[in-house]
Amino acid sequence: MTEGVTEELKDKILKYLGTVSKAKNRDVARALEIDKAIVDKGIAELAKEDKIEYIYLGTSYIQLKQK
Amino acid sequence: MADNDTPLIDELEKGPWPSYIKEIKRAAKKNAAAKDLLGVQELSFQERITHWKHGGIVGVTGYGAGVIGRYVDAPDKFPAVEMFHTMRINQPAGWFYTTDALRKICDIWEKYGSGLTNFHGSTGDIILLGTNTKSLQPCFDELTEAGFDLGGSGSALRTISCCVGPARCEYSCIDTLDICANLTQEFQDEIHRPRWPYKFKIKISGCPNDGVAAIARADFTIIGTWHDTLRIDQDEVRKYVKNGFDIRGLVTEKCPTKALAWDDKELKLNLRTADCVRCMHCINKMPKALRPGVDRGATILIGGKAPIIKGAYLSWVLVPFMKMEPPYDEAKVLLRKIWEWWDENGRSRERIAELIERMGLKTFLRAVDIKPVPQMVFKPRANPYVFFD
Secondary structure, eight states: OOTTOOHHHHHHHHHHHTTSSOBOHHHHHHHHTOOHHHHHHHHHHHHHTTSEEEEESSSEEEEEOOO | OOTTSOHHHHGGGOSSSOOHHHHHHHHHTTOHHHHHHHHHHHHHHHHTSOOEEEOBSOOOTTOSSSEEOEEESOTTTOGGGSBOOEEEEOOOGGGOOOHHHHHHHHHHHHHHSOSEEEEOOTTSOEEEEOOOHHHHHHHHHHHHHTTOOBOOOSSSBOOOEEOOGGGTOTTOOSOHHHHHHHHHHHTHHHHHSOOSSSOBOEEEESSTTOTTOHHHHOSEEEEEEESSOOEEOHHHHHHHHHTTOOHIIIIITTOTTOOEEEETTTTEEEEOGGGOOOOSHHHHHOTTTEEOOSSEEEEEEEOOBOSSSSOOBOOEEEEEEEOOOTTOHHHHHHHHHHHHHHHHHOOTTOOHHHHHHHHOHHHHHHHTTOOOOTTOOOSSOOOTTOOOO
């Protein structure tokens, strides 16, 4: 696991994404009040685990993986 | 579709220049998507409107960049291009390939895509044009097996590109290829997983001739330069003059700061080093006599871009001279500071130059811990698409 990234952080990110249709990494960091650099790493891990996906609508967003 | 069904795009086959329509027609003989592509283009020409939509959710596992979703808005008419996604593949620094590597890419793309390619896109990537969603992952898997990876797209760090640099050019003041490869490896996460307000581009030119047009195209521009003085071989200068070379008309009078002067009596080219802006004009004109200095590094510029929210910008000087030696920590630290400030303050789709203009250069310099110096000429700046004769 990447330094500074915990399962707890990843759960928080997933929980937040469950409350919105899409978000920028910055929105997640602000909502969770966690350093964005750490949130970026957590989001990258979640992408590799195929739990989130990226969507492009004029700019890039993340969202929960659509099953 | 019959051969005479595309009268408008057929016009593009005429003339002595290469024709992409001719190439797509060749591909259409063995690929249905290429055939429908011709039909879409003809329809667009007839109706003067695009029939392509882009964006949405497409990609490969773990990546948020490198695939651009494209769809035609008339899938009933053109079913073979209902999905026609683009894959961007990170090119090797300086665009050097073996023929074996090129064959591998083409074989993979004929298997999973339309077979149409673009070598290279304006960002520098290998562009593979046209595949469907279900083919993306297996295509990516085979490309990675062959040693390739996706490039950047969306609100990510775009694939870093550079000129051929010291591989072929004696003017190169920095190892553009190594810098490009090193930064690409360092910032893999930033390339593959978009996280910023908008795109960010880094381009590296080995000398002020700026062979990759970094000054007009990159948010973070690295241009090789020298800190000491132009090297002049006076014997070679005299040979130029003796052979009828118009040194005044072609060199000294064209020097933008008049730093060079030709002494008729002494037969000597004199330089006021303090006035030289290292534009390369004199070196380009007299390559046998003039060479860049030996204390070499790079000028870092910020903010080049094409029109999006605001108009086109040329990048302007941020660091007049920076030594560029591995592992390039100074440049990496600066990049991270820039990204942090932009990420915190940038509006959606706002490039770094637009943010600096909105919040002020002073605010930006304070955020990235750089002291103002006279070389940071922000204005006047001109639209890079206006040319002066």
